[in-house]
Amino acid sequence: MSAPTLHSTFNVMRRELTGYFATPVAYVFLVIFLVMTGIFTFYLGNFYERGIADLDPFFRFHPWLYLFLVPAISMRLWAEEWRSGTIELLFTLPLTTVDAVLGKFLAAWLFIGIALLLTFPMWITVNYLGSADNGVIMAGYLGSWLMAGGFLAIGSCMSATTRNQVVAFILSVVVCFLFLLSGLPMVMNLFQSWAPQIILDGIAGLSFFKHFADISKGVIDLRDLVYFVLVIGFWLLANVLILNMKKAD
Amino acid sequence: MIEARSLCKRYGAITAVEDLSFTVEAGQILGFLGPNGAGKSTTMRMLTGFLTPTSGEALINGIDISRNTVEASKHIGYLPEGAPSYGEMTVVQFLTFVGRARLINKADLPASVEKAIQKLNLVAVAHQPIETLSKGFKRRVGLAQAIIHEPQILILDEPTDGLDPNQKHEVRKLIRAMAKDKIIVISTHILEEVEAVCNRVMIIAGGKLLADDTPHGLVARSRYRNSVTMKIAGAERVASILSELPQVAKAELRDGELTLFPALDHGLFEAITDAISEHDWDVSALRLEAGRLDEVFRTITRQGTSS
Numbered sequence: 001m002s003a004p005t006l007h008s009t010f011n012v013m014r015r016e017l018t019g020y021f022a023t024p025v026a027y028v029f030l031v032i033f034l035v036m037t038g039i040f041t042f043y044l045g046n047f048y049e050r051g052i053a054d055l056d057p058f059f060r061f062h063p064w065l066y067l068f069l070v071p072a073i074s075m076r077l078w079a080e081e082w083r084s085g086t087i088e089l090l091f092t093l094p095l096t097t098v099d100a101v102l103g104k105f106l107a108a109w110l111f112i113g114i115a116l117l118l119t120f121p122m123w124i125t126v127n128y129l130g131s132a133d134n135g136v137i138m139a140g141y142l143g144s145w146l147m148a149g150g151f152l153a154i155g156s157c158m159s160a161t162t163r164n165q166v167v168a169f170i171l172s173v174v175v176c177f178l179f180l181l182s183g184l185p186m187v188m189n190l191f192q193s194w195a196p197q198i199i200l201d202g203i204a205g206l207s208f209f210k211h212f213a214d215i216s217k218g219v220i221d222l223r224d225l226v227y228f229v230l231v232i233g234f235w236l237l238a239n240v241l242i243l244n245m246k247k248a249d
Numbered sequence: 250m251i252e253a254r255s256l257c258k259r260y261g262a263i264t265a266v267e268d269l270s271f272t273v274e275a276g277q278i279l280g281f282l283g284p285n286g287a288g289k290s291t292t293m294r295m296l297t298g299f300l301t302p303t304s305g306e307a308l309i310n311g312i313d314i315s316r317n318t319v320e321a322s323k324h325i326g327y328l329p330e331g332a333p334s335y336g337e338m339t340v341v342q343f344l345t346f347v348g349r350a351r352l353i354n355k356a357d358l359p360a361s362v363e364k365a366i367q368k369l370n371l372v373a374v375a376h377q378p379i380e381t382l383s384k385g386f387k388r389r390v391g392l393a394q395a396i397i398h399e400p401q402i403l404i405l406d407e408p409t410d411g412l413d414p415n416q417k418h419e420v421r422k423l424i425r426a427m428a429k430d431k432i433i434v435i436s437t438h439i440l441e442e443v444e445a446v447c448n449r450v451m452i453i454a455g456g457k458l459l460a461d462d463t464p465h466g467l468v469a470r471s472r473y474r475n476s477v478t479m480k481i482a483g484a485e486r487v488a489s490i491l492s493e494l495p496q497v498a499k500a501e502l503r504d505g506e507l508t509l510f511p512a513l514d515h516g517l518f519e520a521i522t523d524a525i526s527e528h529d530w531d532v533s534a535l536r537l538e539a540g541r542l543d544e545v546f547r548t549i550t551r552q553g554t555s556s
Binding site for chain 1: 333346350
């Protein structure tokens with residue numbers, strides 16, 4: 001495995017990103033993402049009724065939204081390449097598997113970043129209604145984007161295992177779900193009675209929820225950042241290994 | 250130079266390619282000829298580094314492609330089976346992407362794209378999404394991306410599949426024109442293509458190399474070599490008369506045509522024309538056979554796969 005070359009990674013990223021906007025995928029995703037965040041914030045989050053000028057009702061539902069929307073983006077990343085045979089073209093170009101994996105991941109991550117940025121009316125609204133703590137809101141956006149990266153890395157890896165996008169989607173949702181839930185009582189109760197504290201902490205520490213909640217409170221702790229970087233790194237590494245294994249198979 | 254050393258590829262219990270060794274030098278246009286599922290594509294995938302061989306190695310200008318894929322693949326232009334491409338991109342966008350990936354200078358890139366488009370007659374569809382194009386155009390887009398960086402080695406998996414006769418002719422002309430100081434490897438199951446384009450043929454079946462020869466040499470292996478075939482009235486009576494000649498080894502009647510096989514190295518054609526004028530037979534067609542490639546191909550692949 002060799003180091004990624006900036007030129008090749010960037011080239012793959014640019015191709016992917018243009019690809020999103022050449023098909024309805026981008027527009028359908030953006031509209032659904034914006035509508036869903038709106039519904040969650042105002043109906044389930046009781047944005048107005050709370051009477052607090054923050055975006056907590058907005059961010060609170062992001063993990064659940066990503067659980068389904070991010071795999072919808074990531075499912076085609078590699079499955080489509082396998083199905084259409086373009087993977088053979090891609091991997092006989094003078095670029096490394098790392099270049100391709102990073103390029104695709106970054107394109108999808110940037111795309112979700114664009115979707116997040118387009119929720120700016122929410123930020124304007126909350127600033128119009130009261131004096132919001134914009135530092136906390138910025139932290140929320142950062143945390144949300146990092147969490148999306150984690151979901152995306154899992155989805156990208158799952159997508160590399162199959163040529164079927166539906167299979168890739170379901171696998172991604174299941175694995176992402178496990179990562180989300182690992183900190184919740186319903187999972188923790190299973191272990192509480194018998195597992196030692198260190199394992200409990202380990203399982204709880206894996207949860208997207210906890211780290212996202214920490215960051216979106218406005219406390220940008222290095223440990224939370226490192227956590228997401230590690231999660232992304234781990235799954236992308238697995239992604240590279242799976243692709244290389246398939247070449248040798 | 251391409252050098253394959255004991256290439257093997259196994260999928261579980263199935264052996265797709267077995268102990269394949271060969272070298273290809275500059276100036277050669279090598280045709281992989283074989284029935285479907287013979288291992289042609291698998292071999293090409295190992296030569297281009299898409300598949301890692303189970304054992305053995307492929308060297309591209311001395312570089313092991315499965316160890317140093319990036320370096321080795323810079324020398325290669327490759328058209329994968331089925332000419333895959335990113336359908337949502339236009340021809341220009343796609344070729345620009347491949348050109349960038351092929352590390353063509355930013356300044357030279359537009360000219361390279363333009364040149365590839367010209368060479369494969371893609372001007373009319375240059376700004377259309379590839380998925381809206383016909384099969385023939387898609388194949389030419391695949392060829393354009395393979396030659397865009399003017400590689401020294403071209404590996405083309407069924408380059409003329411899905412093209413109409415005119416387009417086939419054009420592509421073959423293009424391949425021959427590029428061949429001078431290059432290495433070109435094509436795979437095909439079309440026999441006439443081998444005769445039209447290649448100066449070397451490898452017949453592969455069941456993952457094994459069964460023959461490695463020039464097209465001319467292969468044709469010469471035909472049992473029809475130097476035989477004489479004619480269309481004649483009363484063929485059965487003629488056959489029995491001609492069988493008596495010392496130059497004739499055997500007479501065969503098939504599809505209303507009479508074929509006479511030579512017993513000696515030469516003299517068959519003259520003996521027959523003499524006999525025709527002597528008996529004043531009514532001959533509607535008469536030809537000396539160079540050999541039949543399809544018959545050689547069938548014989549070799551049948552022997553090879555049954556053994």
